[in-house]
Amino acid sequence: MRAVDRAYSLIREGILAGRHEPGERLGEAELAELTETSRTPIREALRQLEMEGLVEVLPHRGARVAEWTAADLEEIYDLRAMLEAFAAERAASRIEPKDIDRMAELCEFMERAARPGATQDLDRVAELNAEFHGLVRAAAASTRLVTMLNAVVQLPLVVRTFQRYSPADLARSCAHHRDLVAALRAGDALWAQSVMRSHVLAAKAVLLRSVDPSETRNS
Amino acid sequence: MRAVDRAYSLIREGILAGRHEPGERLGEAELAELTETSRTPIREALRQLEMEGLVEVLPHRGARVAEWTAADLEEIYDLRAMLEAFAAERAASRIEPKDIDRMAELCEFMERAARPGATQDLDRVAELNAEFHGLVRAAAASTRLVTMLNAVVQLPLVVRTFQRYSPADLARSCAHHRDLVAALRAGDALWAQSVMRSHVLAAKAVLLRSVDPSETRNS
DNA sequence: GATCGCTAAATTGCGTGCAATCGATCGAGC
């Protein structure tokens, strides 16, 4: 594996996991030591991350982890609603039955992991959710669409979004997933698109409800 | 100005202007000589272009100009229709009167430059068209949206798309622009969105009509 | 006491050299 790719993944993971806070300075030398490479691959990785919108690099001043205001979040979720809806629309006419079956299975697992109590496991919910949405995107069969969605979904705030869900939110989210499976099984593009849009906009509401407008930095 | 930026712009321009054909190999040494720098900034520029989808770099095998199949073009135009419609929707409630006035002015200039005859100037039409759409995007006030649109609009095929327009196509395009100005002036988001979607989908039809399905490589 | 200018340390920008990897050409074996 190339050093650029390792550096890219590591920095990216570090940001998504919250190991690097928004606004934090990312020195090249520091990152080079962290990834056990030289500054050259670091610089290339930072360019990629800049294009993805995860970091911001200013000439002669280095890279910082990008920050998001409440307005950014709204904008991002609206974009995401549109893009995911589009993905679902395309998926409706392309997805294979076995993938729909897998999605239905994921629904069950998620419902189990989301159930309140000692066995609740939100990290697992997030993981299953990622696979669920990943299947839709894969079925949409659009490289560019996937790239765009990643730019809008792979944010620290979004990755750990389930921490903010109430039991009712979780139940509703699972219900949406069931709806989507039904829409896809019916091959109904309009239905699938609508369900997905509702699903994402509901998530937006949850997030905006729980984010203090003044603090958009942490978590 | 930094060497990376110069290299980035130069390579990008070269691709958009058709100076580098799709599929063409882009050697680092060659580009370094062309831009009068060393390979280091070239490599960084290529990463950025890769993230933008303009080039494709394979490990240990270098960079090539990306190629697009007819299916890619359909996908790209559908994406663009959605994104531009979204931009128009947002712009409707944000754009300033003076920008709408400028757009109206651009309509006139375009109609003049598009009129068949000795004075027809399609390059100028393209230029004015870019400013027109640029104003809508700017008014949408969404950095990410602009980034995404660039990934989907800045393609060799799209940049020189007016070469394919018949006089009737050009007239229709201008009419759409007038419609959009009216929708924006009315502050009607749904109207603006619909007009823009129609506009882009019409462009898609023109392009797909004129592209031989077998040759997707040149121009 | 505050502001401006200067100096120095730290950091980025980029050129260069060398090792690693890939592809092509040539040769051997079937």
Place this chain on the structure above:
DNA sequence: GCTCGATCGATTGCACGCAATTTAGCGATC
């Protein structure tokens, strides 16, 4: 004659070093 394998050339991947730029700290002046 064709396929498979090895060597060589070319190119990419990466580390390092130096020049350029920024920022922080300090002192002088108003």
